Amino acid sequence: LARIAVDAMGGDHAPQAPIAGALLALAELPAQHHIQLIGRSAPVTAELDALLSDEFAAYAPHRSRISIVDAPDVIEMTDKPTVALRGKQQSSMVIGLRRVVEGLADGFISAGNTGAQMAASTVLLKLHPGLTRPAIGTIFPTARQPVLMLDAGANVDCSAEELVQFARIGDVYARHLLGRTSPAVGLLSIGEEAEKGNAVVKEAHQLLRKADLNFIGNIEGRDIPNGECEGSPLDVIVCDGFVGNVLLKFYESVAPMLIGMVARSAGLDADTVTRSLKHLDVDEYGGAPLLGVRGVSIISHGSSSPRALKNAIRMAVTASESGMNEEIGRRLSAAASHTA
C-alpha cells in the first residue's frame, strides 16, 4: 500500500494536470494505492468534479481512492525558495512533505517551484548523514537504454568526494528504479584517460577506482547520446550540477530543434515525427526523484502533461516500495565507516 501526496497547485497547468495525472495513475495502480491531492480545497474539488463529470467520467470508480487535503497558501514559480518556505507554511509543498515526515503519506510529487521543493525536502525530510545537499538525477534518452545522469543542477561547486557520493546514489537508483544489475558508472570528462579532466574530476577518478562500484572510467560527451562507452552499455553518468544542468537544458532544446529541421527538410510534420520517437519520450519517466533525502520527493517539470505526472506518481510508488532511499542511506553510511 502506498499513499502518494500530489501537489495539486504545482506546475504550469495546475490544478488540471496534476488531478488528471492522479486519475490516470489510479487507473493503472492496484486498488490498495491512494492519492492525496494537496491544495486549496475549493478549486481542487471543483476541478476534480469537473473532470469526473466530463473527460474522465470513466474514472469515477477511482474517486474513493482520492482524498483532498486543504493547503491555503500557494508557492509561485517566481517565489524565492527560502522565502516561500518560511512564509508559506500552509502551502501544498510544505503540507505535502510534512505528511511524508509524519508517516501520513509515502511519497510526494510536485511540478511546482523546483528550488522550493528542494529546500523544503531538505529541511523537512532531512538528508542522509554525510550529505550537504540533495542531488537531482535525470534520465537521458539514448540510442540504447535510458541513462541516469546526476547531478542535474542541485550542486554546482562539487568536491571529488561529492562526485563519489553521486556515483553511490546513482548506483542504487539504477538498481531500484531502472532495474539494472551492477550498473555501469561513468565519470563525465574530456578524455578517456585517468589524467584527463579538471582538478576535481581527476581526483574523483582515483577515488572511484577504489570504490565498491562498477566504475567503467571516464566517459566523454559523445558517449551520452549513444548510451554506451566503447561498446559497453552505460547506466549512470556522474558530473557536477553545473555541467549536468547545462547538458540537460541543451539536450531538451537540441532534440526538438534537430527534429524540426529534419522534418521540414523532408516535408514531414514535426509533431508527428516526435510522437513516433518513443526513445525520446520525456513523459516516460515524468519526474526526477530528489536523491539523498530521507523520503520520497519527486520533482516534475513545470510544463508536465497529465501523462508525465501519472508516470511521476508511479515512480513515487516504486521508489517508496523498493526502499531506495533507505538503501541509499545504508550505502552512504557503509562507505563512510569504511573510509573512516
Next chain:
Amino acid sequence: LARIAVDAMGGDHAPQAPIAGALLALAELPAQHHIQLIGRSAPVTAELDALLSDEFAAYAPHRSRISIVDAPDVIEMTDKPTVALRGKQQSSMVIGLRRVVEGLADGFISAGNTGAQMAASTVLLKLHPGLTRPAIGTIFPTARQPVLMLDAGANVDCSAEELVQFARIGDVYARHLLGRTSPAVGLLSIGEEAEKGNAVVKEAHQLLRKADLNFIGNIEGRDIPNGECEGSPLDVIVCDGFVGNVLLKFYESVAPMLIGMVARSAGLDADTVTRSLKHLDVDEYGGAPLLGVRGVSIISHGSSSPRALKNAIRMAVTASESGMNEEIGRRLSAAASHTA
C-alpha cells in the same frame, strides 16, 4: 598575398585529404595565394602527382602555386604532445609552425595531433602577454546563425579573469571571421540571473558587466541550439574548456543520433537527410583557429574531408589578412592597462 603552410601528414586521411584540400582551396582563392605542403617529400610528391593525373586533373594549372617542404619526422595521433615536440623537431607540425615564426608562411593548418599542435603553437608562435594558454574557439550550428563557443577544451580549470579573456578574444573572432558587428557575448550558466552559476561563473559575470563588450548576461544550455537568448541573436558563448569540450562532443554525437532516429522512423536515408541540412554542415568551417597565439594556427578535425580542409585553408587566409591575431593582442593589452 597569403602563403599557407598545410600539414600534409596530419589527420586520418593524410596525405590524400590535405593535398586534395589544398587543390580545392587554390581553385577558389585568388592567384596570388600559395600553399606549402609540409611533409615527407617523397610520398607527398607522389600523392600530389597521382591526384593531378587522375581525379584532380583539371587542377593542374594550380600546381605552380604549390611548393613541397620536406619534413622527415611524423607526429602520430597517439604521441604525447610534449614528447613529440621535443623528439620530432623535423616533423611537419614543428617545421610548418616555424615557417610562420620566420615569416616564410602566413598561417598553418593541421588535422593532426591537436595536443601537439597546441603545444607547438604555444612554444613557437608564443602567447599574447597575459595569457597562460591558448583557447580553442569552435563554431556551433544553430537554428539561426552559427555561434562561436570558447573555450572548447584547451583550458579546463579557469579563473574568472580567464573567462573574461575568452570573451574579449571571442569578440574579435566574431568580428573578423564571422563578420558580426558588436557581437553579443553570453556567459554559459545554469540560470539567467547574475547570482546563478558556480563560483567562477558568478565572479566572471560581475567582471563582464564592467568590460567593454556587448555582454548580454548569462545564457543557458537551452539557448545554444536556438542561437538566441530571449529572442536576441547570440554570437559568442563563453565557458571553461571542460564544459565546452563536453558540450562540443555531445553535440557532434547527438546530431547524427537524432537525425538517424528520425530518418529511420520516416523511412528516409540518414545520409541523404544529413546532406540536406546545410545548417548543420560541419565541413563549412573546417577548422578552429587556436586563439591567443601570435600567429595563425588552425586546428582541423582528424577525420576532416578534403572539403573541410579546403575551408580551413580559406579560414587561415582570412585570419591572416584580417589581422585578427594582432587585434586580439591589442585588445588584451588595452584591457590589462585599463585594469592596472
